[in-house]
Amino acid sequence: MITRAPRIVTSRVELADSFTLERYLATGGYEALRKALSMAPADVAAEVNKASLLGRGGAGFPAGRKWSMLRHATTTYLVVNGDESEPATFKDHVLIERDPHQILEGTAIAAYATGVSKAFIYCRGEFALGLERLQQACNEAYAYGALGADVLGSRYALDVVIHPGAGAYICGEETALLESLEGKRGFPRIKPPFFPAAFGLYGEPTVVNNVETISNLPWIVTHGGDRFAALGEGSSTGTRLFALSGRVEHPGCFEIEMSKTTFRDLIYDPSLGGGIPAGKALRAFIPGGVSAPWFGPDQLDLGLNQDVVGQAGSMLGSGSVVVMDSDTCPVRAAWRIAQFFHRESCGECTPCREGSGWIEKIMYRLEHGLGREEDIDLVLDACDNISPGLRWPPAQTTICVLGPSIPSAIVSAAKMFRDEMLVHVKDGSCPFPADVVRRG
Amino acid sequence: MAHLSLANLERAESIVACYPQRRSALIPLCHLAQAQDGWLSEEAMEDIAGLLGCTPAEVRGTASFYDMLHTEPVGRHVVTVCTNIACMLAGAYEVLDHAEASLGISVGQTTADGEFTLEQAECLAGCDNAPCVQVNHRFFGPLDPDGFDALAKDLRSGRLAETVPAHGILSRIERSVGLPGQAAGSGGGAEAGGERGSPAGGERGSPAGPPTGAVPE
Numbered sequence: 197m198i199t200r201a202p203r204i205v206t207s208r209v210e211l212a213d214s215f216t217l218e219r220y221l222a223t224g225g226y227e228a229l230r231k232a233l234s235m236a237p238a239d240v241a242a243e244v245n246k247a248s249l250l251g252r253g254g255a256g257f258p259a260g261r262k263w264s265m266l267r268h269a270t271t272t273y274l275v276v277n278g279d280e281s282e283p284a285t286f287k288d289h290v291l292i293e294r295d296p297h298q299i300l301e302g303t304a305i306a307a308y309a310t311g312v313s314k315a316f317i318y319c320r321g322e323f324a325l326g327l328e329r330l331q332q333a334c335n336e337a338y339a340y341g342a343l344g345a346d347v348l349g350s351r352y353a354l355d356v357v358i359h360p361g362a363g364a365y366i367c368g369e370e371t372a373l374l375e376s377l378e379g380k381r382g383f384p385r386i387k388p389p390f391f392p393a394a395f396g397l398y399g400e401p402t403v404v405n406n407v408e409t410i411s412n413l414p415w416i417v418t419h420g421g422d423r424f425a426a427l428g429e430g431s432s433t434g435t436r437l438f439a440l441s442g443r444v445e446h447p448g449c450f451e452i453e454m455s456k457t458t459f460r461d462l463i464y465d466p467s468l469g470g471g472i473p474a475g476k477a478l479r480a481f482i483p484g485g486v487s488a489p490w491f492g493p494d495q496l497d498l499g500l501n502q503d504v505v506g507q508a509g510s511m512l513g514s515g516s517v518v519v520m521d522s523d524t525c526p527v528r529a530a531w532r533i534a535q536f537f538h539r540e541s542c543g544e545c546t547p548c549r550e551g552s553g554w555i556e557k558i559m560y561r562l563e564h565g566l567g568r569e570e571d572i573d574l575v576l577d578a579c580d581n582i583s584p585g586l587r588w589p590p591a592q593t594t595i596c597v598l599g600p601s602i603p604s605a606i607v608s609a610a611k612m613f614r615d616e617m618l619v620h621v622k623d624g625s626c627p628f629p630a631d632v633v634r635r636g
Numbered sequence: 637m638a639h640l641s642l643a644n645l646e647r648a649e650s651i652v653a654c655y656p657q658r659r660s661a662l663i664p665l666c667h668l669a670q671a672q673d674g675w676l677s678e679e680a681m682e683d684i685a686g687l688l689g690c691t692p693a694e695v696r697g698t699a700s701f702y703d704m705l706h707t708e709p710v711g712r713h714v715v716t717v718c719t720n721i722a723c724m725l726a727g728a729y730e731v732l733d734h735a736e737a738s739l740g741i742s743v744g745q746t747t748a749d750g751e752f753t754l755e756q757a758e759c760l761a762g763c764d765n766a767p768c769v770q771v772n773h774r775f776f777g778p779l780d781p782d783g784f785d786a787l788a789k790d791l792r793s794g795r796l797a798e799t800v801p802a803h804g805i806l807s808r809i810e811r812s813v814g815l816p817g818q819a820a821g822s823g824g825g826a827e828a829g830g831e832r833g834s835p836a837g838g839e840r841g842s843p844a845g846p847p848t849g850a851v852p853e
Contacts (some may be wrong), residue, residue: 283759284722321704322760324773324805331809338813357654360805362663363703379662381701398657441722441763448764518721532724536758633727633780
């Protein structure tokens with residue numbers, strides 16, 4: 197039995213007018229902010245620490261600890277990361293379009309708790325409707341008094357700027373996002389020393405939190421960190437949004453209590469994924485975005501828990517699960533993921549810039565029947581040059597983690613589906629059916 | 637003589653005022669220029685450089701990094717077909733091949749009548765509606781080849797003009813509050829989202845004024 201309660205971040209998303217101030221206020225909106233403002237900032241931060249809210253962007257770093265690392269300075273910034281671009285991830289997209297006020301309220305709570313008076317919400321540029329909704333909500337929140345010079349009559353001043361991106365995967369990486377917000381190319385900064393908490397936007401101490409992370413804050417303030425921490429298990433507390441796509445009956449974004457649900461539930465439960473179309477078998481699935489190593493049918497019973505998935509050799513990452521059925525060509529899937537990384541490598545570091553191109557070319561010829569048997573070892577060698585040892589968690593030769601994310605899919609395909617790769621070589625063509633649009 | 641219109645220059649100044657450093661407004665101003673022209677011309681980049689206090693080469697050098705910023709002219713509708721993993725598994729390449737055939741152009745090209753520019757995109761975060769397509773960054777999907785043709789026909793005829801505004805993702809709404817020296821209710825009159833008009837324009841509260849930076853004790 198899957199319990200999809202409580203709805204912490206998606207309580208409003210199904211309402212037709214969920215994005216309006218009117219609906220937000222009618223459903224308890226901005227009351228959490230009012231409560232937070234009646235507390236000392238340190239007490240608000242303490243509640244979030246108690247909740248042990250892990251960052252929902254992909255790295256899973258505890259939000260409270262991120263806040264406590266913020267250097268005290270006269271100027272500090274909060275930046276909300278809404279540049280959702282990890283392939284197959286579409287949870288922030290839902291939150292931005294359906295509940296922008298919740299993001300603004302969470303932003304105000306986080307800003308108050310960290311003593312920030314200027315916040316930026318960096319929204320992916322392709323979310324044109326989301327940007328409109330966010331800006332409209334921001335305008336409404338100012339008019340209502342929830343943002344601005346005197347937030348809800350507390351004399352706390354907060355300015356929030358909605359900032360559009362312009363299409364670059366790398367800008368989801370927090371330091372690249374800051375470069376982009378400074379009006380530059382999205383080149384990641386090297387960490388250490390440039391951790392945003394010490395040297396962030398304009399060189400000032402900066403907190404960067406993901407949209408989903410921020411969206412949890414109103415509930416945590418209202419109900420208390422303990423109640424949040426009571427959900428889930430171990431370090432994976434609360435609920436989380438899982439974006440399910442690929443070969444499933446009901447692709448969608450589901451809010452699920454952490455740890456209590458398995459991948460099998462997510463993919464097969466009638467109230468969630470509803471299984472694989474036409475009763476096909478599962479070949480493999482990606483548990484947390486295309487940067488994550490793949491799992492096979494044997495891992496279906498793992499719980500949706502960050503530590504459990506980590507120990508099993510992959511990651512929950514951005515919370516996106518992609519299902520491949522028996523008709524899916526794993527070589528083609530790995531090639532397409534390699535092509536993505538090649539296109540989106542920012543070009544700053546040589547192993548990633550050059551390596552991703554080599555890997556994509558070798559995977560292309562393997563998939564299209566032009567490969568040689570030794571190509572499998574060749575592509576793994578190229579991967580090893582980006583992430584020596586090909587272990588998990590991966591070693592890194594590049595400034596950011598885009599580089600070491602490239603081998604995940606390739607190594608998975610080579611390990612799990614070496615035989616299928618060899619058939620491509622022997623037959624001189626792909627033995628799997630072409631992907632076609634499902635009709636009716 | 638500036639290339640950007642007087643209204644856009646004014647709006648550009650109000651966008652620049654949102655940021656502690658002018659250069660931060662580079663991407664928003666590029667979107668603004670694309671709302672005017674559909675793409676970033678040499679002249680527009682010179683205007684932007686002037687507004688930001690940097691060189692036109694810095695504007696181009698930054699803009700060329702980003703997929704949404706076009707340094708060459710585009711058609712009235714920029715059609716972006718996602719072919720990343722989730723859409724691929726749902727048949728996106730079938731849709732893309734069909735789009736190329738039915739529009740008579742390859743990815744990266746514009747139809748002779750200037751109606752369509754076809755692009756292939758990386759994941760657009762519309763995977764629950766795969767295969768998904770964006771037109772001027774408005775979502776459509778799931779689409780099959782017939783659905784694509786119907787969409788193209790509707791776009792050509794102007795039937796989707798409401799749902800798919802012209803270029804420039806910031807064209808329908810702007811910040812109307814909280815800026816130094818800006819009157820209440822200026823701009824921001826757009827309806828945020830095609831499905832249902834939210835309260836728009838007119839009755840904004842008093843502007844909150846510039847943040848003072850005060851943090852409560």
